[in-house]
Amino acid sequence: MTSETDVQNPTTSGDSAPENGAPVHPNFGRITTTGAGDAVLSAALQKVLDGTWADTREFTRDSMTPDMLNPIGLTMEEHRDHVLAQLQRLSDSGMPKLGFREEDGGTGDTGGALTSFEMLGHLDLSLMVKAGVQWGLFGGAIANLGNAETRAKYLPDVMSLDLLGCFAMTEIGGGSDVQNLETTATYDRETGEFVINTPTPSAEKAYIGNAARDGRMAAVFAQLITHEDGEELRHGVHCLLVPIRDEQGNDLPGVSTTDHGHKGGLLGVDNGRIWFSGVRVPREALLDRFGAVDENGTYSSPIESVGARFFTMLGTLIRGRVSVGAASGAAARTALAMAVRYSLVRRQFDHPETGKGIPLLEYREHQRRLMPRVARAFAYACAQNAIIAELDRFEQDPESFDESQRREMETHAAGIKATVTAFANDTITEARLACGGAGYMAENRITELRKDCDVFSTFEGDNVVLTQLVGKELLSAYASDFGDMDQRETVAFALNTAFDVVQEKARASTLWQKMVDAVTDREHTDLLDRGNQLELLVDREEHLLETVARRLRKAQGQDGSAAFKVFNSAQDHLLQAGRAHMDSWVFARFAEAVDACEDPEAKEVLGMLCDLYVLDIVDADKGWFLEHNRLTTERTKAATAARNRLCTKLAGRARTLVDAFAIPEFVFDVPMLTDGGVDTLTDEPADEHEVAGLAD
Numbered sequence: 001m002t003s004e005t006d007v008q009n010p011t012t013s014g015d016s017a018p019e020n021g022a023p024v025h026p027n028f029g030r031i032t033t034t035g036a037g038d039a040v041l042s043a044a045l046q047k048v049l050d051g052t053w054a055d056t057r058e059f060t061r062d063s064m065t066p067d068m069l070n071p072i073g074l075t076m077e078e079h080r081d082h083v084l085a086q087l088q089r090l091s092d093s094g095m096p097k098l099g100f101r102e103e104d105g106g107t108g109d110t111g112g113a114l115t116s117f118e119m120l121g122h123l124d125l126s127l128m129v130k131a132g133v134q135w136g137l138f139g140g141a142i143a144n145l146g147n148a149e150t151r152a153k154y155l156p157d158v159m160s161l162d163l164l165g166c167f168a169m170t171e172i173g174g175g176s177d178v179q180n181l182e183t184t185a186t187y188d189r190e191t192g193e194f195v196i197n198t199p200t201p202s203a204e205k206a207y208i209g210n211a212a213r214d215g216r217m218a219a220v221f222a223q224l225i226t227h228e229d230g231e232e233l234r235h236g237v238h239c240l241l242v243p244i245r246d247e248q249g250n251d252l253p254g255v256s257t258t259d260h261g262h263k264g265g266l267l268g269v270d271n272g273r274i275w276f277s278g279v280r281v282p283r284e285a286l287l288d289r290f291g292a293v294d295e296n297g298t299y300s301s302p303i304e305s306v307g308a309r310f311f312t313m314l315g316t317l318i319r320g321r322v323s324v325g326a327a328s329g330a331a332a333r334t335a336l337a338m339a340v341r342y343s344l345v346r347r348q349f350d351h352p353e354t355g356k357g358i359p360l361l362e363y364r365e366h367q368r369r370l371m372p373r374v375a376r377a378f379a380y381a382c383a384q385n386a387i388i389a390e391l392d393r394f395e396q397d398p399e400s401f402d403e404s405q406r407r408e409m410e411t412h413a414a415g416i417k418a419t420v421t422a423f424a425n426d427t428i429t430e431a432r433l434a435c436g437g438a439g440y441m442a443e444n445r446i447t448e449l450r451k452d453c454d455v456f457s458t459f460e461g462d463n464v465v466l467t468q469l470v471g472k473e474l475l476s477a478y479a480s481d482f483g484d485m486d487q488r489e490t491v492a493f494a495l496n497t498a499f500d501v502v503q504e505k506a507r508a509s510t511l512w513q514k515m516v517d518a519v520t521d522r523e524h525t526d527l528l529d530r531g532n533q534l535e536l537l538v539d540r541e542e543h544l545l546e547t548v549a550r551r552l553r554k555a556q557g558q559d560g561s562a563a564f565k566v567f568n569s570a571q572d573h574l575l576q577a578g579r580a581h582m583d584s585w586v587f588a589r590f591a592e593a594v595d596a597c598e599d600p601e602a603k604e605v606l607g608m609l610c611d612l613y614v615l616d617i618v619d620a621d622k623g624w625f626l627e628h629n630r631l632t633t634e635r636t637k638a639a640t641a642a643r644n645r646l647c648t649k650l651a652g653r654a655r656t657l658v659d660a661f662a663i664p665e666f667v668f669d670v671p672m673l674t675d676g677g678v679d680t681l682t683d684e685p686a687d688e689h690e691v692a693g694l695a696d
């Protein structure tokens with residue numbers, strides 16, 4: 001193996017040290033050269049991470065330029081203008097067409113669209129979010145819920161940005177409880193129009209992207225109401241297209257928008273509130289795929305149950321959720337790559353023998369902070385690729401998915417969003433800390449990533465709510481009528497399910513069998529054995545699920561309030577089961593990617609990363625494994641020691657690993673990586689004791 005030292009510290013001279021007698025900064029010599037990793041190995045690893053849409057990634061990389069980076073120091077209005085101009089550039093490049101079907105004027109490449117959205121996460125999350133609102137959410141609602149006529153009327157302008165729009169679902173009083181939102185769309189048979197109203201202050205649409213300034217139309221989610229024989233009939237949540245501003249940007253009659261102004265991040269996106277007061281739209285404004293109203297005001301739907309209809313509608317909109325998870329993963333990889341690069345050039349304290357500064361990554365603690373996160377970044381990138389591929393397959397041929405496969409995909413889309421956005425927020429913060437004071441300087445970009453990524457844990461489904469959804473779905477895995485279940489019914493249903501669900505599902509996969517067959521050291525249940533790792537994770541998930549189902553059994557026969565009490569007291573348990581499921585699901589996707597890798601050296605390194613991913617989970621949850629007699633103290637101690645060893649081993653390859661993220665080089669053109677903010681570079685070779693010497 002080539003060690004990082006070989007390539008990081010070329011012996012050719014770079015910038016020279018100050019001449020004798022010149023004032024020397026006390027930090028001089030602690031910043032070394034930035035160097036590079038093992039290009040051949042990183043290319044082989046990149047191939048695994050690039051996955052099916054490698055060509056799209058390459059094309060997107062080539063079209064990325066420094067002016068697409070999050071601009072620092074602009075006012076809010078300037079930032080909004082900047083992002084809008086960049087959005088127009090993306091539109092002109094044809095990128096949005098990827099996400100729309102050919103019959104609607106697109107190129108029908110869902111995987112390509114999601115991949116290119118993801119890559120914007122390396123540059124400016126405001127741009128990613130603005131693109132997501134316009135094409136993923138607003139355009140996505142029209143594409144997935146609208147009929148052919150509506151799609152033909154609006155989608156070309158949505159792609160070209162001649163029509164900027166909002167996705168107006170959230171209400172200030174309702175938030176995550178979307179099914180009970182209050183905005184109404186009441187059909188007026190006399191005029192053949194829907195009347196849109198915000199009936200109470202809590203029904204005001206809030207936080208809506210594009211609502212403060214740029215949006216001209218909104219896809220508004222409202223309770224649909226018709227009348228029959230004087231009686232009011234409520235059909236649940238539907239989506240209607242409602243114009244909100246004229247060409248000059250003035251609110252239309254009956255519409256009041258307000259600007260949220262400065263937020264905790266994403267300054268380039270104009271989020272605002274919308275209030276509707278008797279706004280009339282034609283009957284055709286209803287996106288009627290799952291529910292239509294004829295001229296006489298008669299409602300019809302292919303799905304009878306209000307709940308099932310609602311969940312089916314939401315299911316068609318999961319793309320936004322998938323791209324939010326993917327882009328936050330890209331942001332995390334960017335921050336990690338910066339922190340790793342910095343840890344190789346920044347030296348702190350002198351080595352007792354050589355008297356030379358020690359690179360940060362030489363320190364065990366620094367390795368423990370960064371390397372498990374690098375391992376997770378690989379794992380999540382592979383899992384994210386898998387969910388994108390699944391969604392792409394589904395959109396190409398929806399009929400090939402039965403009900404349970406579709407629900408499973410939706411569950412994993414929710415779970416991976418919660419998992420990766422939480423990881424991204426944790427990782428960006430750790431990367432910022434790992435870069436010390438330099439990490440806190442806006443010019444070095446990590447703080448900007450942190451501010452912008454923060455809300456990714458909240459929008460497109462709050463992470464707690466989504467993880468709970470994963471847990472509930474696991475419990476009701478075999479229910480065919482879950483869409484109609486309320487909390488109490490879910491509890492009751494859980495009594496009859498859960499047992500063996502996880503094992504059965506996992507065992508159904510060929511990978512499982514392959515791994516279990518490959519267990520070489522069953523007696524000693526080696527923690528580095530892939531089959532044992534899978535069993536360890538799946539067993540934890542299964543146990544959590546079985547025991548939460550048992551706890552929920554107490555709700556049987558109880559009224560709503562008592563059943564809620566039981567459910568609520570077990571909520572942490574259910575969430576734990578949801579997280580455990582995502583851990584094993586991600587592990588399986590990562591292991592599949594490792595298994596499929598054809599390059600022997602890359603496969604070996606990926607195998608180590610996969611081990612580190614599992615050991616990191618074991619380390620974080622060792623209390624559970626001990627409490628439940630799954631691991632002895634000797635084995636958890638051994639796991640910690642093995643984790644440390646892997647951290648050190650992989651630290652010797654750190655630069656190569658983050659180079660495999662294939663982030664455009666201009667992203668790293670920041671002061672802390674170019675001159676450390678204190679001095680010019682030296683090209684002094686590292687000594688053997690340094691990180692790179694530990695590679696093999």
Ligand SMILES: Cc1cc2nc3c(=O)[nH]c(=O)nc-3n(C[C@H](O)[C@H](O)[C@H](O)COP(=O)(O)OP(=O)(O)OC[C@H]3O[C@@H](n4cnc5c(N)ncnc54)[C@H](O)[C@@H]3O)c2cc1C
Pocket residue numbers: 133167168169170172174175176177206207208209263266271455458459460461462463464465
């Ligand atoms: C910058 C930004 C942009 C947005 N853009 C849009 C947009 O374009 N369109 C749109 O429709 N919406 C948008 N949203 C809204 C976003 O989707 C919501 O903020 C999100 O759904 C959460 O709702 P909430 O803010 O009301 O939080 P709440 O649902 O009130 O949650 C508050 C807290 O309570 C917790 N919580 C909630 N329910 C439960 C439960 N059952 N059990 C335990 N804990 C719970 C949550 O974890 C959270 O910590 C945006 C939000 C932001 C901040």
